[in-house]
Amino acid sequence: MQESHNQESIEKQKLPEVEETLETHHSGESAAHPEKAGEDIPLDLEQQLKEAEIRAAEHHDAWLRAKAETENIRKRAQTDIANAHKYAIDSFATQLLAVMDSLDAALIVENSTIDSLKDGVELTRKQLAAIFEKFSIHTINPQGEKFDPHQHEAMCTVESDAPPNTVTQVMQKGYVLHERVIRPAMVAVSKAKSS
Incomplete structure (x- = not known):
């Protein structure tokens, strides 16, 4: 009798441990399988998913609008450049x-x-x-100046008393737009007399 009583008290002592283990097991199972754990967790996840989908749709919409605006700006710039060239x-x-x-x-x-x-x-x-x-269109008239290949086009060389590479004759004046040569002066250039 004493023995069975001892056995019962040992089992009762073990029982809370077993219940604790079972609770831990069930709560772990609930975390692993939320559908078994009541309705709060799936609703919360579903809510978060819906909010994430809404935010993603908003971001996608904003991206599409920004892309369209960029395309419009690019087309407008191309039109402006074409008009600037056409009507310059x-x-x-x-x-x-x-x-x-x-x-x-x-x-x-x-x-x-x-x-x-x-x-x-x-x-x-x-x-x-x-x-x-x-x-700002200026004339290039280099009579008597030193020949400059950037502004003059030598049509011929002539023997002259002038120092070599001097413009002796301007056949056609040149023109400069601001600092850019739009037409070089056509010139005759001196060379040393042959002995």
């Missing part, structure tokens, strides 16, 4: 119209003398020179 000389061309009008007016006059024609041409040339000055 708009102001210059407008100024040249006055020169064309002067030439047309000179041709209309029926009984013009050589002197009146010459005066008209001089006035028209002054108009054109003023336009050139306004748009």
Whole structure:
């Protein structure tokens, strides 16, 4: 009897340990299998998933809008560049119209003398020179200067008393737009006389 009583007390002492182990096992199982652990955890995960999907959709939408805006800016820039190239000389061309009008007016006059024609041409040339000055177009007229291959084009060499590589004759003037040569001067260049 004593023995069975001792056995019962030992089993009772072991029982809380077993219950504790079972609780731990069940709670671990709940964590591993949330569907067995009640409804809070799946709802919480589902809520988080929905929020993440909403945020992802917002970010995707913002990305699409930014991409479209970038594409629009690129297209606008291309159009602006094309228009800048196409209409770059708009102001210059407008100024040249006055020169064309002067030439047309000179041709209309029926009984013009050589002197009146010459005066008209001089006035028209002054108009054109003023336009050139306004748009920073300057003449290259290197008579007597040292030959510069960046601004002059040698058409021939001639024996001369001038130092070698000196421009002895300007066959056609050159022009510079700001600092860029738009047409080199066509020149004859001196060379030493042969003995």
